[in-house]
Amino acid sequence: MDTLRLKDNKEGIIAAAEILKADGIVGIPTETVYGLAASAYSSQAISKVFTAKGRPQDNPLIVHISDMDMLSDVVSEFSPTAKELAKRFWPGPLTMVLPKSEKITESVSKGLSTVAVRMPSNIVAREVIKASGLPLAAPSANLSGSPSPTTANHVITDLDGKIDALIFSSDCEVGLESTVVSLAVDPPRLLRPGFITAEQLKEVIPNLVIDKAVLQELGKGEKAASPGMMYKHYSPKTEVFLVEAENDVFVSFVNSNNNCAAICFSEEQEKITVPVLSLGQKESAENQAKNLFALLRQSDTLNVKTVYVHAPKKDGVGLAVYNRLIRAAGFKVIKL
Ligand code: AMP
Numbered sequence: 622m623d624t625l626r627l628k629d630n631k632e633g634i635i636a637a638a639e640i641l642k643a644d645g646i647v648g649i650p651t652e653t654v655y656g657l658a659a660s661a662y663s664s665q666a667i668s669k670v671f672t673a674k675g676r677p678q679d680n681p682l683i684v685h686i687s688d689m690d691m692l693s694d695v696v697s698e699f700s701p702t703a704k705e706l707a708k709r710f711w712p713g714p715l716t717m718v719l720p721k722s723e724k725i726t727e728s729v730s731k732g733l734s735t736v737a738v739r740m741p742s743n744i745v746a747r748e749v750i751k752a753s754g755l756p757l758a759a760p761s762a763n764l765s766g767s768p769s770p771t772t773a774n775h776v777i778t779d780l781d782g783k784i785d786a787l788i789f790s791s792d793c794e795v796g797l798e799s800t801v802v803s804l805a806v807d808p809p810r811l812l813r814p815g816f817i818t819a820e821q822l823k824e825v826i827p828n829l830v831i832d833k834a835v836l837q838e839l840g841k842g843e844k845a846a847s848p849g850m851m852y853k854h855y856s857p858k859t860e861v862f863l864v865e866a867e868n869d870v871f872v873s874f875v876n877s878n879n880n881c882a883a884i885c886f887s888e889e890q891e892k893i894t895v896p897v898l899s900l901g902q903k904e905s906a907e908n909q910a911k912n913l914f915a916l917l918r919q920s921d922t923l924n925v926k927t928v929y930v931h932a933p934k935k936d937g938v939g940l941a942v943y944n945r946l947i948r949a950a951g952f953k954v955i956k957l
């Protein structure tokens with residue numbers, strides 16, 4: 622199929638909405654990463670998303686809404702805690718797992734009694750939802766397993782010819798997928814860290830638990846609270862290792878290795894003699910988040926066997942950057 626190129630203006634938004642109403646699938650910008658949108662009511666549209674991405678069949682999708690009026694079509698309960706989180710963080714990069722409404726097709730939730738829901742802050746995304754009148758299920762618009770798309774061109778690289786249309790818009794401001802918190806369990810549980818930090822969530826949920834799978838590989842036979850956390854993710858073709866080390870130790874380590882590249886902090890870049898890409902300043906996890914996926918894609922153009930990534934700090938937004946990197950590395954961590 623030809624993938625229709627749409628602009629992020631009124632005509633583009635209306636064209637995207639028409640395709641979505643007819644059970645088509647459309648790449649849309651969001652503030653986190655580009656999403657591949659489909660009607661959350663249509664099992665036919667949802668199955669096209671899974672096919673285009675090659676997404677494992679048991680991994681449920683996040684449903685996106687444009688306003689609070691849509692919420693009752695998606696969830697069957699909205700607790701006072703959920704209301705408080707929505708008041709503070711919506712529209713924005715926070716997803717809540719809540720009891721599911723019957724209107725949402727089983728193909729979205731993959732047999733779970735819950736659904737993941739979020740209201741994006743990106744205006745184009747919200748306008749597309751509003752114009753279609755549909756809650757939209759939208760995973761990242763990449764091939765499953767590869768780094769998530771933070772530009773329209775990343776979507777073209779992965780999915781051109783496999784999706785009905787793509788809205789070309791700005792690069793994503795956040796650059797990492799949303800924070801996912803489950804309010805369907807007691808105590809509430811952080812399933813995936815993101816731009817909205819665990820520290821911010823704890824202001825509303827003091828007893829928030831951070832799921833083990835955020836920083837560790839699950840053992841064989843262990844059940845994931847969030848099915849998506851079982852899979853290898855975000856990986857370029859080049860083999861990635863995460864390296865935990867002080868700045869100078871990291872620099873000497875990569876400089877003494879052959880056939881490798883480094884992804885480092887900007888403070889170290891000049892001292893590195895192998896091919897090198899900079900994540901941004903060590904103290905700026907927000908910048909690292911924004912750059913991370915584009916750099917992982919770029920690392921495939923360096924023609925090296927291995928890329929060593931300097932591990933970020935694990936607090937604030939750094940926890941989310943670390944979580945994506947450890948998956949990109951298939952949990953291979955070198956501690957120096
Ligand atoms: P993606 O769509 O690729 O951003 O991934 C969505 C993430 O949310 C995946 O890790 C899913 O496993 C997770 N998720 C979606 N729905 C649920 C749910 N009902 N319960 C728990 N995790 C969910």
Ligand code: MG
Nearest residue numbers: 760761769798
């Ligand atoms: Mg994804």
